[in-house]
Amino acid sequence: MGIANLKKLEARRSALHKAHENVKTQVRVCSGTGCAALGAFEVYDALVEESKKAGLPVQVELAPCGKDKDPIFVSLTGCQGFCQIGPLVHILPEDILYTGVKVSSVKDIVGKTLADGQVIDKLLYKNPEDKKRLKGRADIPFYKGQELVALEGCGSVAADSLDSYIASGGFSSLAKALKMDPDQVIAEVEKSGLRGRGGGGFPTGRKWRSCVNATGDERFVICNGDEGDPGAFMDCCIMEGDPYRVIEGMIICAHAVGSSTGFIYVRHEYPRAVERLSLAVKTCEENGLLGTKILGSDLNFDISVARGGGAFVCGESTALMRSIEGSVGEPRAKYVRSVQRGFRDKPTVLNNVETFACVPSIINEGSDWFASRGTEKSSGTKAFCLVGKVVNTGLIEVPMGTKLRDVVFGIGGGIIDGRPFKAVQTGGPSGGCLGENYLDLPVDFDALAEAGSMMGSGGMIVMDDRTCMVDVAKYFLNFLMEESCGKCVPCREGVYQLHALLDKLSRGEGEPQDLEKIQRLGKEIQVSSLCGLGKSAPNPVLSTLKNFREEYEAHVNDKRCPAGVCRDITTFTIDPDKCTGCLVCKKACPPDAISGEKKQVHVIDQDKCTQCGACRLVCKFDAVVTS
Amino acid sequence: MYIYIDGKKISANDGETILAVANRNNIYIPTLCHHEALDDVGACRVCMVEITHKDWGGWTNLVTACLYPVEEGLVISTSSDAVRRSRGTTLDLLMARCPTSDVIRWMAEENGEISVRYEQVDDGSKCIMCSLCVRACEKMGCNAIGTVGRGHDKKIAPPFFENPENCIGCGACAAICPTGHIEMKDTRTTREIWEKKFDFVACEVCGEPVMTEEYRDYAIANRDLPADYYTTCSACKKKKLASHFDKVGS
Numbered sequence: 001m002g003i004a005n006l007k008k009l010e011a012r013r014s015a016l017h018k019a020h021e022n023v024k025t026q027v028r029v030c031s032g033t034g035c036a037a038l039g040a041f042e043v044y045d046a047l048v049e050e051s052k053k054a055g056l057p058v059q060v061e062l063a064p065c066g067k068d069k070d071p072i073f074v075s076l077t078g079c080q081g082f083c084q085i086g087p088l089v090h091i092l093p094e095d096i097l098y099t100g101v102k103v104s105s106v107k108d109i110v111g112k113t114l115a116d117g118q119v120i121d122k123l124l125y126k127n128p129e130d131k132k133r134l135k136g137r138a139d140i141p142f143y144k145g146q147e148l149v150a151l152e153g154c155g156s157v158a159a160d161s162l163d164s165y166i167a168s169g170g171f172s173s174l175a176k177a178l179k180m181d182p183d184q185v186i187a188e189v190e191k192s193g194l195r196g197r198g199g200g201g202f203p204t205g206r207k208w209r210s211c212v213n214a215t216g217d218e219r220f221v222i223c224n225g226d227e228g229d230p231g232a233f234m235d236c237c238i239m240e241g242d243p244y245r246v247i248e249g250m251i252i253c254a255h256a257v258g259s260s261t262g263f264i265y266v267r268h269e270y271p272r273a274v275e276r277l278s279l280a281v282k283t284c285e286e287n288g289l290l291g292t293k294i295l296g297s298d299l300n301f302d303i304s305v306a307r308g309g310g311a312f313v314c315g316e317s318t319a320l321m322r323s324i325e326g327s328v329g330e331p332r333a334k335y336v337r338s339v340q341r342g343f344r345d346k347p348t349v350l351n352n353v354e355t356f357a358c359v360p361s362i363i364n365e366g367s368d369w370f371a372s373r374g375t376e377k378s379s380g381t382k383a384f385c386l387v388g389k390v391v392n393t394g395l396i397e398v399p400m401g402t403k404l405r406d407v408v409f410g411i412g413g414g415i416i417d418g419r420p421f422k423a424v425q426t427g428g429p430s431g432g433c434l435g436e437n438y439l440d441l442p443v444d445f446d447a448l449a450e451a452g453s454m455m456g457s458g459g460m461i462v463m464d465d466r467t468c469m470v471d472v473a474k475y476f477l478n479f480l481m482e483e484s485c486g487k488c489v490p491c492r493e494g495v496y497q498l499h500a501l502l503d504k505l506s507r508g509e510g511e512p513q514d515l516e517k518i519q520r521l522g523k524e525i526q527v528s529s530l531c532g533l534g535k536s537a538p539n540p541v542l543s544t545l546k547n548f549r550e551e552y553e554a555h556v557n558d559k560r561c562p563a564g565v566c567r568d569i570t571t572f573t574i575d576p577d578k579c580t581g582c583l584v585c586k587k588a589c590p591p592d593a594i595s596g597e598k599k600q601v602h603v604i605d606q607d608k609c610t611q612c613g614a615c616r617l618v619c620k621f622d623a624v625v626t627s
Numbered sequence: 628m629y630i631y632i633d634g635k636k637i638s639a640n641d642g643e644t645i646l647a648v649a650n651r652n653n654i655y656i657p658t659l660c661h662h663e664a665l666d667d668v669g670a671c672r673v674c675m676v677e678i679t680h681k682d683w684g685g686w687t688n689l690v691t692a693c694l695y696p697v698e699e700g701l702v703i704s705t706s707s708d709a710v711r712r713s714r715g716t717t718l719d720l721l722m723a724r725c726p727t728s729d730v731i732r733w734m735a736e737e738n739g740e741i742s743v744r745y746e747q748v749d750d751g752s753k754c755i756m757c758s759l760c761v762r763a764c765e766k767m768g769c770n771a772i773g774t775v776g777r778g779h780d781k782k783i784a785p786p787f788f789e790n791p792e793n794c795i796g797c798g799a800c801a802a803i804c805p806t807g808h809i810e811m812k813d814t815r816t817t818r819e820i821w822e823k824k825f826d827f828v829a830c831e832v833c834g835e836p837v838m839t840e841e842y843r844d845y846a847i848a849n850r851d852l853p854a855d856y857y858t859t860c861s862a863c864k865k866k867k868l869a870s871h872f873d874k875v876g877s
Contacts, residue, residue, distance in 0.1 A: 528713045
């Protein structure tokens, strides 16, 4: 069933629409990583089986459904975003979102909702503020204020089905682009103001244009799916949930820059992304959407899926290209840019997954449509992974320029247990931490950079008052120290020394001149390192030192960790006025350091205490205090 | 084209690096990971120079001289404050890594006052991870050693840290090592390097070592050289050549 030309594509789409038009109910089971880990696949299987048992006209593929009346279409989609309360089952057109669905709840869903149209109250999302149950995505605060562009299909199309993608309008953008001159396509991307979503924020259109202008007999298109930031999973979700969109974006790019070979580089820790992308590439090849004479045009383009070994540095464009070439993944100096001499020393366009995922919408809806979203210099929307001490963890997409406050407190629902907000870390390990005074900062490339952080690929880690900023900086530096490729001295040795200095501080051995030393070394690493990883490696420590200096000073001058995290300089005691003698901390204490009977004040034996903080975490009365 | 290095107007060719132009004009820029015979990688960062241009509106940048391609009108400073600070930090860091290396200490002293002392890593290693040995071995065609791991624990080693199968005992790695980290033990008849032992081919004239037997076999198979290259030591080769010239002269 090849799609040899534009006509056949449209014929296929209308056949699918026809097959689908009498579908009464759609059941979308989220198979994002979080939901899958909680048993989404089992839920899906049970749903299909149970519906069949109940005699419902269930359908798992988009196909003409014959005599069935009012069929129910059940599909596995990519991440639907609200990972905190998975597995999710979204039922349309009623917009019922069931949360925390277990195999045991399936019988009810089939019997009551699918067969009878009833809404099962206990499976609905409970708003923590007023304990009211909210029915669907339209009512839940987490989904309000979001606008999906790159994530448009993620969570709605069936992740492994080309037909589902085509039915949702897939490849119509490619069809449109193929009718346009390559130059027009680039102009459209330029006009949209799309900037690289991988973190650098380089204008995508300008990158494509430079590649076209570079001399070379062959050009390459590479998609960077090596997302390695702790706490970030946007690209993973797009690759798993909407792989065809990424491929469509790449084909459009190939048409624009005149390339015939493309690669998608995915880290091997994303097995499902590798699996679904490989399947998507194969299906596209079989259907004539990849290969020679794509959709009857003169465009020939092939894509290979390359697996990375999981080195963080291989997300750096030049290291990534070395890795695909089969060499050690080490970056090279970019005095000559990759668009001129990249993969195999040929002009190469390398964009991030999310960037390619934005392209089809830009071509379809037009550059003005895209540019009308976001801020003047950062147009469009941006996907973020909201994680940490925030009530609603998950994958979100908001227009650029949305305030941090709206993200953390609006979509995120504030801090867990109502604790005070302390900071939000953006931009991955080499990003920065922004405190409360930055909550009204509009999130875009330039505003974040000015504030001493960066956009990065879109990780957002929220921290509460029990987070020590020295400890946070130490954590990220430890990550970067281990993930530095070790090629250049400032990064390899400098980050090691920065980490050693922070470790000294957290042990309470810091000296007054150490803060100055950290600052100086950090600045020199920024200017002297070879690649972006090294140049941005000191960010976590420099930004926390700038925004939370008093906390550093407490570690150095008073040998005290205000957040009560750094073990060597923290003592845990129980406030006798607050302790109710509930025994909870006593049970939680791993070294059995807490003594006391029921309804009597508990006491921590300092000789046995390992300062792990488990007691403070479980105490409901804030009776465990640190000093 | 013309460029300016430390205020001096110098002619340069398209495609040359700053370091190549500086070397040609006897302008000293310190290096640790550079060698004429090998491709540059920009790993050691001590050849850092500050560049600007009259069209850049006062913007300056620190770049490695070994990799940066020259362009018309480029203004280069080899020892500005920013350069000395960057180079000083790099050398300070290397001194902490290899406290026993004299080469690093000399270079640091030459750069100026040794400013900051960092926590020393005291493992007796003088390796600064410049990868010259790896690149030299690759150039020889052997690839007997490579870099292992990443980050601060990165090492130069043969595959699996085992006696390297591909090593021919040519000694290029030891000869090119800027800090003398790579140990090579030679006796009159044997060589030991990377924990592998080699026997020397003895010079058929004087009995002095010529090269390892493995190197001879490798060269016979891969290079097109006169037969006496493998059998005579370089001193005897020179004597033979000199006597040949003697005959020509008379």
